Amino acid sequence: MATKALFNTVVNWFIRQRIDQIEHFKQNPVETQEGLLFSQLFNAEETEYGLKYGFSSISNYKDFKKKVPIVCYEDFEPYIEKARQGQKDVFWPGVIKQFAKSSGTTNAKSKYIPITAESLEDCHYKAGKDLISIYVNNHPESELFQHKNLRLGGSAEMYQDFNTKFGDLSAILIENLPFWVEIINTPSKKTSLMSEWESKMKAIIGEVKNEDVGSLTGVPSWMMVLLQRTLQETGKESISQLWPNLEVFFHGGISFKPYKNQYKEIFGKDVRYYEIYNASEGFFAIQDQAGSDEMLLMLDYGIFYEFIPMDLYNTGVREAIPISEVEIGKNYAVVITTNGGLWRYLIGDTVKFTSTSPYRIKISGRTKHYINAFGEELMIDNVETALKTACEQLEASISDYTGAPVFMTNSSKGCHEWIFEFTKQPKCLEEFTQVFDRSLKTLNSDYEAKRYNDITLKCPIVHSAKPNLFYEWMASRGKLGGQNKVPRLSNDREYIEPLLKLNEL
Incomplete structure (x- = not known):
């Protein structure tokens, strides 16, 4: 009991500290973003990309817009290929050792997104902690830490190519997680990193069916497959019969709307839903209000945001604006500069702002069909x-x-x-x-x-x-x-x- 009380005290202290920091960037969004941008320009000014575009001479946002081009993956790919071959200081200081593989380019089956130590710690892992902090702050009665979190990633196998590793983002995240995270997650790291899906599914069900699961984290379509198979395996009529302490599903990756009724039926009880907006390129937003369909844009993750109004984008104009100039209800193509070494990079998503104080968004689609x-x-x-x-x-x-x-x-x-x-x-x-x-x-x-x-x-x-x-x-x-x-x-x-x-x- 003493150990549990100490754990709860430490966790609550951390949550209060982080909620205060979130409130700070909500109150000071422009200052937060500008400070972040110039810190990253300074870090990368001696890289090949920084020297080419004169990072050291950029003193304001107007200079940044003028000197650094907006790019898509095809534009940036030559630099990524250099980094994948082990060259250092290409677009971020040092050697980048890991790349997240995802699809969606016009001239290649897959694209390779750089994952730096900074993006791993200050973006992806920080977001995971924030998700829990926001949830527990909204629901202080939660018993989240008394039960396991069932995580379901994508393909988890890592590959070696040139002098670097690449694989699904979930593989990189799971492989690099600190040991204490494994205590609260199921299935085990060994099972999570299995590559063959059928064998992996059987192994996951074998582990999780006897666990005390309190939360789920994953993509709605894949999670639905797992839950349906778990019910078939256990003979239970609903997930609530199997895991009576389940209280929340953290989901992202695709729209949840087509699945909501299915989840309500399969759970057999009321469960909270919290949406996240993440990708290989970074973690961008978290639903910060219970029952909402909006997400808070996270401004201190090492990502500087710009936005191209879609009425301009559709005419072929790549003219971006900073967060201070966005308007509620308009569709924008998202441009990011990240601590993963992406500079003014079009991620292909479109968003609408539902609020500018603080900045909350909804994902509205893609820049292409x-x-x-x-x-x-x-x-x-x-x-x-x-x-x-x-x-x-x-x-x-x-x-x-x-x-x-x-x-x-x-x-x-x-x-x-x-x-x-x-x-x-x-x-x-x-x-x-x-x-x-x-x-x-x-x-x-x-x-x-x-x-x-x-x-x-x-x-x-x-x-x-x-x-x-x-x-x-x-x-x-x-x-x-x-x-x-x-x-x-x-x-x-x-x-x-x-x-x-x-x-x-």
Whole structure:
């Protein structure tokens, strides 16, 4: 009892200290961000990137905007490749030894995001501590520390390439966690780092079914698969029967809206939900109010934020503004400068501000058409390339198409559904679907992971559209004309449902 009391005293002291620091940056957002920016410019001024763009001569934000370009991954990739080969002082001081691998580029299956010691400690791990601090501060009656946290990451295998390591961000985080964190987490580090998903799933269930779980952390689609299988294994009717002390699900990565009713049903009791906004590039925001759908932008994680209004971005203009100039309700493309060595980097996400005192946001989408209902990050470039391959192999051609997710239910897995208007029908639609699916796996490692053994995503459903279907649909919406385009990808079923109905008439 004395040890437990001491532990609670230390934890409560830490939480109070951190909540005070969060309140400070909420009250002083511009000063916090400017101080962070110039600290990082100073740190990197002797790097190759710093010398090229004159970091040492930058004395204000106006200089920073003028001298340092806004880049996407393709622009920055040559510097990343140098760092991956072990060169030091490329865009951040010293040698960067670890890179988080994720998909989503136009010319490569995967991208490699640098993970420095500073980004690991002052961003990703700091955010994990803050998530707990904010939650316990909001719910002082919580018994979170008396029970285990069930964590579920993605692919956890690390690879060696050149002189550096790369792998899923979750592998890097788990591999570098301090020993005391392992005490409160389940499954074990050994199980969490298993690479083969089927074996890993069985091992996780074998460990967690007998644990006293009080919280869950993970991506909603993957977590749902685990929970469904755990119920099948244990014969329980609901998660609350298995883990009666479960009180909160910390989730992120994809939209939670399609899953909320499923979770309510599978839990069998009221559970709190807290959303986080993180990526390989950094940890950006945390839901700081119970029951809210907004997240607090975390301003002291070593990330300097800029924003491009989407009405400008869509015209091809890369003109960013600092946080002090954003407006509530407008869509912005997010630009980040980080302690991981990314400089004015477009991450591809769009956000809307719901508040500027403090700065709270909602994720509004991506800068490109996409499907990311299951964490697959399927981009238009992936689809176009895969369709080209399928059309060439099956001697087909397509005039219009659109795709959308089919969301998981408690009795069925998710998948993608497509409707293609062929100007030349493929020799076999089933074979066309298989080639299209295989090509997407080749082009996109996240899609490949979700399709592995049909764990999360089943094979796509493909429909052949009647002639002129898309013309009729666009006409019915008053969207005929050269300035109006058929939405190729959507993260919901807003477009595909009316098209499927119209195709049946």
